Amino acid sequence: MEKLTICLLLFAFSLSLFSSIADAGSIGINYGRVANNLPSAVKVIALLKSQGVERVKVYDTDPAVLKALSGSDIKVTVNLPNELLYNAAKRPSFAYSWVEKNVAAYYPSTQIESIAVGNEVFVDPHNTTRFLVSAMKNVHQALVKYNFHDKIKISSPVALSALQNSYPSSAGSFRSELVEPVIKPMLDFLRQTGSYLMVNCYPFFAYESNSDVISLDYALFRENPGVVDAGNGLRYFSLFDAQIDAVFAALSALKYNDIKMVVTETGWPSKGDDTEIGATVDNAASYNGNLVRRILIGGGTPLRPKEDLTVFLFALFNENKKPGPTSERNFGLFYPNERKVYNIPLTVEGLKHYVDRRSPVAGDQRTQKGGKVNVSGQTWCVASGEAEKDHLQAALDYACGEGGADCRSIQPGSTCYNPNTLEAHASFAFNSYYQKKGRAMGSCYFGGAAFIVHQQPKYGHCELPTEE
Numbered sequence: 001m002e003k004l005t006i007c008l009l010l011f012a013f014s015l016s017l018f019s020s021i022a023d024a025g026s027i028g029i030n031y032g033r034v035a036n037n038l039p040s041a042v043k044v045i046a047l048l049k050s051q052g053v054e055r056v057k058v059y060d061t062d063p064a065v066l067k068a069l070s071g072s073d074i075k076v077t078v079n080l081p082n083e084l085l086y087n088a089a090k091r092p093s094f095a096y097s098w099v100e101k102n103v104a105a106y107y108p109s110t111q112i113e114s115i116a117v118g119n120e121v122f123v124d125p126h127n128t129t130r131f132l133v134s135a136m137k138n139v140h141q142a143l144v145k146y147n148f149h150d151k152i153k154i155s156s157p158v159a160l161s162a163l164q165n166s167y168p169s170s171a172g173s174f175r176s177e178l179v180e181p182v183i184k185p186m187l188d189f190l191r192q193t194g195s196y197l198m199v200n201c202y203p204f205f206a207y208e209s210n211s212d213v214i215s216l217d218y219a220l221f222r223e224n225p226g227v228v229d230a231g232n233g234l235r236y237f238s239l240f241d242a243q244i245d246a247v248f249a250a251l252s253a254l255k256y257n258d259i260k261m262v263v264t265e266t267g268w269p270s271k272g273d274d275t276e277i278g279a280t281v282d283n284a285a286s287y288n289g290n291l292v293r294r295i296l297i298g299g300g301t302p303l304r305p306k307e308d309l310t311v312f313l314f315a316l317f318n319e320n321k322k323p324g325p326t327s328e329r330n331f332g333l334f335y336p337n338e339r340k341v342y343n344i345p346l347t348v349e350g351l352k353h354y355v356d357r358r359s360p361v362a363g364d365q366r367t368q369k370g371g372k373v374n375v376s377g378q379t380w381c382v383a384s385g386e387a388e389k390d391h392l393q394a395a396l397d398y399a400c401g402e403g404g405a406d407c408r409s410i411q412p413g414s415t416c417y418n419p420n421t422l423e424a425h426a427s428f429a430f431n432s433y434y435q436k437k438g439r440a441m442g443s444c445y446f447g448g449a450a451f452i453v454h455q456q457p458k459y460g461h462c463e464l465p466t467e468e
Contacts, residue, residue: 025310027313029053070110089132095138098139099146139154160202169234199261208278222286244261261309273325380457383450392423396422434450
């Protein structure tokens with residue numbers, strides 16, 4: 001019976017290893033339609049499927065779009081626009097009718113997974129902030145009546161301008177005038193309904209305004225020495241991670257550490273006005289391509305290294321009727337004729353052939369005690385001290401056995417036997433396996449018992465090797 005249990009454990013672990021990418025982050029795309037020259041909805045959904053896109057976010061509930069998505073297996077986030085917030089907040093019957101017409105009429109053949117109630121409401125010039133939470137609650141009650149509430153989540157995308165402080169990331173905080181009236185009530189609602197905070201995050205705008213102090217490589221996920229947050233000692237290798245962690249820090253400051261996050265918009269324009277520094281095709285390709293790699297490889301931010309992210313790229317098309325500077329009309333991955341503005345992967349399979357300058361992979365980025373600071377893009381795989389002992393032991397056995405890791409150095413009397421701890425031995429074995437696999441995606445997972453670091457780890461006198 002004991003041997004059978006061990007075999008079943010190893011089998012289950014092997015399955016988790018090979019499905020690790022499925023447990024990593026997810027990429028979606030925003031399908032905006034502020035244009036007069038876009039393909040039909042049917043053609044757009046065919047385009048999304050041809051690119052392997054599994055999630056899409058729309059800014060309304062257009063019947064043609066929702067019908068075209070029916071049976072596509074693409075998960076959908078729909079939007080109740082800002083101009084309807086007043087009615088949804090003041091009249092529960094309106095919220096019910098809206099859900100009936102725009103959700104129930106299509107679900108589940110159209111796989112609506114969430115409703116964005118409003119969009120960047122805090123900066124809406126029509127002052128709709130005071131209606132937001134009531135609208136969210138009424139839409140949720142309508143979902144309850146249809147028994148959809150366990151499957152369809154409700155949230156509201158917020159811009160980074162909702163933060164009072166965002167630098168350094170550890171000092172992140174929400175604007176004081178928003179905290180009591182709307183931030184806390186909204187977060188309470190998200191907690192009670194098991195939902196998540198939607199955040200729109202654009203490193204481009206921060207770089208454009210501060211290009212004299214922000215490195216372009218840092219903004220584009222390219223190789224760079226990183227920026228250390230003086231408040232918590234974490235080293236950041238991308239502006240994106242720093243911005244996201246500022247939001248996580250703001251949540252923690254209000255004691256909402258349990259709230260998860262979805263990045264509902266991020267992107268980089270391929271063209272801009274002369275004053276819009278950094279808006280080029282090459283930079284857009286680097287930002288979005290490296291972002292896709294960063295998300296699909298898995299791993300969270302330095303502040304939350306184990307929390308994978310779902311991220312929606314903005315946007316599917318260049319939209320010729322968007323107002324504002326030239327960049328606003330050039331965030332698309334595709335031209336309206338469905339030709340790519342630039343070529344980047346959107347799937348794990350596509351990443352196999354993707355090349356940009358090497359950039360660090362997400363993972364634990366706290367400076368390792370006794371380790372060397374790494375700026376070369378080299379990564380190592382280490383065991384998680386939070387993994388359960390039995391899980392860690394099964395993973396170690398797998399790595400040294402079927403996994404083919406070179407575990408001779410952690411045998412009694414060998415160079416890396418000491419410290420004789422499960423975590424140290426597992427780290428050596430995991431790293432050996434990871435390096436043997438060429439640091440391939442998913443090879444540092446071990447059912448959640450391992451993660452990637454950027455500084456060469458050292459256990460006692462034993463440094464983990466860089467290559468096998």
